[in-house]
Amino acid sequence: MNAYNEALEYLYGRLPMFTRVGASAYKTDLHNTIALLDQLNNPQHTFKTIHVAGTNGKGSTSHMLAAILQQAGYKTGLYTSPHLLDFRERIRINGQVAPEDFVVDFTNKMRPYIESISPSFFELTVAMAFNYFSQEQVDIAIVEVGLGGRLDSTNVITPELSLITNISFDHKHILGDTLPLIASEKAGIIKAGVPVVISETQPEIAYVFRDKAAEMGAPLHFADQEWMVDGSAIVSNHLELTLLDTRQGKMYDVRLDLSGQYQEKNVMGVLSAVKLLQQQGWHITWEHISAALSHVRKLTGLRGRWEVVNEHPLTVMDVGHNEAGIREVVQQLEHVNYQRLHIVTGFVKDKEVESVLPLFPDTATYYFCRAQIPRAMDEVELAQLAMAKGLQGRAYESVQAALQAARQHAKPEDMILVCGSFFIVAEAM
Structure with missing residues (x-):
């Protein structure tokens, strides 16, 4: 067995893993994450981030945003979970997974703290990702929430913007058994003064986001009120959309290499987020957006979405x-x-x-x-x-x-x- 497989065996065996055992691995505070990051000199403060939460669509959205920033020439980190085939899929830069050597070295270095802090698998992988992005000096990292938002291990960052995709029933035993309760957990990623995009207006919970954004002084944008799908077709495993920018009255054609019709909502969230990034001074053109969206899989390695x-x-x-x-x-x-x-x-x-x-x-x-x-x-x-x-x-x-x-x-x-x-x-x- 090589050193990488040994490191993985140690992590899987030593740390409670939500994806394998469920709620018993979920920690209801950020104590362990903060302790781990303190040991690493708080790498999360050394690069810019975008934070993405939601029940469905956050993975696709994160990959689309990463593809666009990558296409625009930025060195882009991407942290997602769970992985499909290889643990390192969780931690990528410009579509490339973290090297095996890094995982081995990080695990060996952190063993004493793992033994004393007893973090969950997810808490450790968040620290690992932030350490890697800092070490490699990324320009920006897209960080996908694992579960919920307010108490998620990723919620130690102050991002350039936050994005919440949609809210539906999932993990009721942890996040609550009503949509407003679940929405308030997801809204926990909204930070003081940091713009937030909500991909989909859901009338029964929109007030949760309005209230939280107002409390935090965070500019709030409902993407489906800024964009409208004027035409939609699936052509040779691509989703072809015509979108109207309702603020400017302009039409845009998008060809997305993810063919699920459900990606329409995600695309609108992504486009509203990109507009905010442009306003913040990130150099992203329509050419970058168009080229990236037609090659999301190739640029980021996204799999398993239709x-x-x-x-x-x-x-x-x-x-x-x-x-x-x-x-x-x-x-x-x-x-x-x-x-x-x-x-x-x-x-x-x-x-x-x-x-x-x-x-x-x-x-x-x-x-x-x-x-x-x-x-x-x-x-x-x-x-x-x-x-x-x-x-x-x-x-x-x-x-x-x-x-x-x-x-x-x-x-x-x-x-x-x-x-x-x-x-x-x-x-x-």
Whole structure:
């Protein structure tokens, strides 16, 4: 075993990891993060940042912003979570993952503090990312919130701007069981005097952001009140949009290499954020924006967002995993031509599976499975719940077995969709 794998084994084994074990790994204060960053001389204060929160869309939004700043010539850090295939996907500069040597050296250097502070996996990776961005002297880093906002480990930065994508039900047992409660946790990233963009106006919670922004003296922008989608089409795995800048009355054409129709909301948030950056003196032209949005995957390494991995049968992987995410994925199916639909899916135990299952089409054939993590929901239990909701299919012990069965049953003109959790998609890849 090489030094990198040994370092990862130590981190996975020693630190409680939310993605594997759930709520027991979530810390309800910033104490550990602050202590770790103090040991590193507070690297988070040595570079500029943009902070991105929200229930769905924050990953895509973060990657789009990173692509644009990168295209504009800025050395751009990007911190996201969780990863799909390699831990280092969480920490990138200009699309390149952090080197294995850095992860090994950082882990070895921090071992005494890990032993004494006992941070969570996420707390340590945040400190690792900030240390790397500081060491490499990035011009700016896009920092995606892990969970919530107010108490998230990333909430130790004072960014150039904050961006909140959308609010829906997820992690109710931690963030609250009403949309206003969840929104107030996300609004916790709003800082004094720092502009904030809200991608989507949701009437039932808009007041939460207005109140928090007013309290903090933070200029507030609702992106979907500044932009309007005038035309939308999916052409050869690209989303082609015509957008109206409602303030200036100008039309813009955008070709996005992420083909999910749900990206419309995210794009508007990104464009409002870029407009604020331009006002702050960042040199970003429309040419930079246009070129970046058409090559987000290539520039940043983004994967798993309505990602087409095969044409016959059409095979799509999407990390949609909560009520709003699955609703968007199912709506996207309406734009696709196929004969029969095969869905490979599984969930983690703490998701509101009972409210998600009725969103799925009852005409599809299902392949229920579980990812190889302790937090995964039992595939037989999932199949029974699904069948009670009118969904027909079989349970499979692994993602690979489920995917193999779907491929055997699917004809060339059929479609296979893999969704339900990051971990299902990761193992399918």
